[in-house]
Amino acid sequence: KAGVTQTPRYLIKTRGQQVTLSCSPISGHRSVSWYQQTPGQGLQFLFEYFSETQRNKGNFPGRFSGRQFSNSRSEMNVSTLELGDSALYLCASKSRTSDGDTQYFGPGTRLTVL
Amino acid sequence: AQSVTQLDSQVPVFEEAPVELRCNYSSSVSVYLFWYVQYPNQGLQLLLKYLSGSTLVESINGFEAEFNKSQTSFHLRKPSVHISDTAEYFCAVSSSAAGGSYIPTFGRGTSLIVHP
Numbered sequence: 001k002a003g004v005t006q007t008p009r010y011l012i013k014t015r016g017q018q019v020t021l022s023c024s025p026i027s028g029h030r031s032v033s034w035y036q037q038t039p040g041q042g043l044q045f046l047f048e049y050f051s052e053t054q055r056n057k058g059n060f061p062g063r064f065s066g067r068q069f070s071n072s073r074s075e076m077n078v079s080t081l082e083l084g085d086s087a088l089y090l091c092a093s094k095s096r097t098s099d100g101d102t103q104y105f106g107p108g109t110r111l112t113v114l
Numbered sequence: 115a116q117s118v119t120q121l122d123s124q125v126p127v128f129e130e131a132p133v134e135l136r137c138n139y140s141s142s143v144s145v146y147l148f149w150y151v152q153y154p155n156q157g158l159q160l161l162l163k164y165l166s167g168s169t170l171v172e173s174i175n176g177f178e179a180e181f182n183k184s185q186t187s188f189h190l191r192k193p194s195v196h197i198s199d200t201a202e203y204f205c206a207v208s209s210s211a212a213g214g215s216y217i218p219t220f221g222r223g224t225s226l227i228v229h230p
Contacts, residue, residue, distance in 0.1 A: 004157075008159075033217070039197075042222045042223060043204065043218060043220040043223075045217060045218075045219075049125070049219065056217055070181060088156065090157055092158075101146065101208060101216035102146075102148070102160060102163055103148075103160075104160065105157040105159070105160075106157050106159040107156055107157040108156070109159045110155075
């Protein structure tokens with residue numbers, strides 16, 4: 001099976017702009033989660049989508065939003081970018097089988113806000 | 115609430131030496147435990163996991179971890195490291211969240227640096 005894919009891999013934006021990141025999960029996985037990784041805060045959970053519905057949400061401001069499509073692909077949007085939004089954004093998919101909700105990660109999108 | 119503590123932010127070791135990366139967790143319910151590895155400019159790769167059954171779990175590249183419920187630990191070990199093991203290692207604990215989904219909490223990571 002193909003792994004989790006994320007596009008784009010690298011992105012440079014300026015403060016105040018908005019950005020959309022895309023994630024395609026492993027085939028058959030219906031859950032997609034997003035994480036923000038920074039040197040200072042480590043890995044922080046943003047939100048999880050399952051069957052096009054947000055199932056769980058982390059402690060991030062409303063500028064961070066997401067959605068999931070019927071084919072399980074997911075997008076994450078950040079509006080009014082701030083310098084502190086510079087981070088590696090990771091997407092993970094999982095399947096609730098005997099796999100124990102194991103998350104499989106994509107390569108990430110490196111976002112730089114100038 | 116669940117939390118994960120990786121006691122060492124950096125572990126330097128010489129090639130072919132043994133290594134242990136420590137991980138302690140806290141959770142009030144049954145948990146799943148994971149170790150992930152991250153190489154520079156890449157995402158996280160699952161190294162091994164404990165779901166149930168045998169408390170000793172192994173990966174295909176020689177790492178092993180032992181679930182110790184009484185000490186709430188899940189330390190990662192390898193008897194002989196290689197230069198290519200240099201990476202960031204993350205311990206994660208996962209327990210049931212709202213909606214029945216398991217959301218993992220990650221430790222801050224341990225940077226394993228293998229010297230020749």
